[in-house]
Amino acid sequence: MRLSTQPDWQYLVRDFYExxxxxSAGGSSKIRSHLAEVRRLLGKVFEDDPTIVEEEAVALPVCDHLSRALSNATGHRTAKLARSLDAVRDHLRWQYGYEKVPKGLTQKYGFTEIMGPRGPIFSDRIILGFVLFGPKTTYPAHSHKGITESYYCVSGNVSENDVGVYAPxxxxxxQAGHSHRITTPDREPSLLAWAWVGTAETLVNNKMTFAKT
Structure with missing residues (x-):
């Protein structure tokens, strides 16, 4: 099936685009360029009308917090994106992505991809997804070689590298190769939407590893 025939997936991608x-780029030329590149690539996705491959859904323990995280987006500019994610939640494959996951993280973390080389919406130039954290989570330092990454906070609050607090x-x-560590508040989950931009080879062959401590 094609993207053009699946309204729920179309809405989700359009809400990402929006x-x-x-x-705002906050005056940063690098962020402005990244925002424009994501829009350009998503525009190309709509032109190409890629296939959608819906595989059997997979849940992780952290998914127990998903309903709360989606509800907490109400009243924020991310509410529409949260509703669109809710519409396809029965088709999502949640995963850890790492060969070795710290024991304390298995109950509090998971991500799902909605677009990329592995689908469900095919693209070999951009990956879109969501990462869900339970309350009081520390996501260890990691980086992505050759991949420029952005997160939009959908609900909850997070801190990256202890330099500030990001609200919905x-x-x-x-930027590619930048090491980052994420922490979440004590009582509420946090849901982030993310985009990766890189070459087709880099996106297909990316290996997720935590920094050695």
Missing amino acids: LYQTG GSLIFN
Whole structure:
């Protein structure tokens, strides 16, 4: 099946596009360029009308917090994106992505991809997804070689590298190779939408590893 025949997936991608269209770059030329590149690539996705491959859904323990995280987006500029994610939640494959996951993280973390080389919406130039954290989570330091990354905070609050607190609607920008560590509040989950931009080879062959401590 094609993207053009699946309204729920179309809405989800359009709501992603809208975030990157209306979000501020804060005067940063590098962030402005990244926002524009994400929009360009998503525009190309709509032109190409890629296939959608819906595989059997996979849940992780952290998914127990998903309903709360989606509800907490109400009243924020990310609410529409949260509703669109909710519409396809029964088709999502949640995963850890790392060969070795710290024991304390298995109950509090998981991500799902909605677009990329592995689908469900095919693209070999951009990956879109969501990462869900339970309360009181520390996501260890890691980086992505050759991949420019941005997070939009959908709900909850997070801190990256202890340099600030990002509320719903905030953008976090990580240039390729930048090491980053994320922490979440004590009582509420946090849901982030993310985009990776890189070459087709880099996106297909990316290996997720935590920094050695």
